Amino acid sequence: MSGGGEPLSRLEALRFARRVVEEQAERQLALIDRWIANEEQRQAERRRGEEKRPEPAEWLIQYGLNRSNVDAVHTGDCWAAARSGRCRPAPRQQVLDALLQQVPACVHCRPDTALGILE
Structure with a gap:
């Protein structure tokens, strides 16, 4: 400059x-x-x-508000189960036993159909 x-x-x-x-x-x-x-x-x-x-659970059990009674059974990728917040992972046999004891299957993900159980 x-x-x-x-x-x-x-x-x-x-x-x-x-x-x-x-x-x-x-x-x-x-x-x-x-x-x-x-x-x-x-x-x-x-x-x-x-x-x-961790790998997502293959099966879920939905518990009631008091966390003691079982309300429903879901597949692991069910959107309705994710929204409830009351689901816990469960082994296949526990889910089968719950369905055989008349615990309702989720109407959205149909775990009973996925397991081959017909209503």
């Missing part, structure tokens, strides 16, 4: 403008690089969480 109050030449002004834009671009790229690193970390954590998640 020129010293002592002389106006900048056109060439000096263009070089100054280039330096300013270059510095701004470097700051913006650094910011975007941080965003990328954060997103990569979130995705890695999500993958680790999915890998550690």
Whole structure:
């Protein structure tokens, strides 16, 4: 730059403008690089969480509000069971026994049909 109050030449002004834009671009790229690193970390954590998640239960027993009586039987992927919040995983034999003892089968996922039990 020129010293002592002389106006900048056109060439000096263009070089100054280039330096300013270059510095701004470097700051913006650094910011975007941080965003990328954060997103990569979130995705890695999500993958680790999915890998550690236990396999879903194949069968579920739905308990009543008092948690002692059995209200219904579901397949493990039943949306209605997930909404009730009162279901616990159960082995196949326990589900079969419950159905044979007239515990109702869920009308949405039909575990009785999946187990080959006809009504």
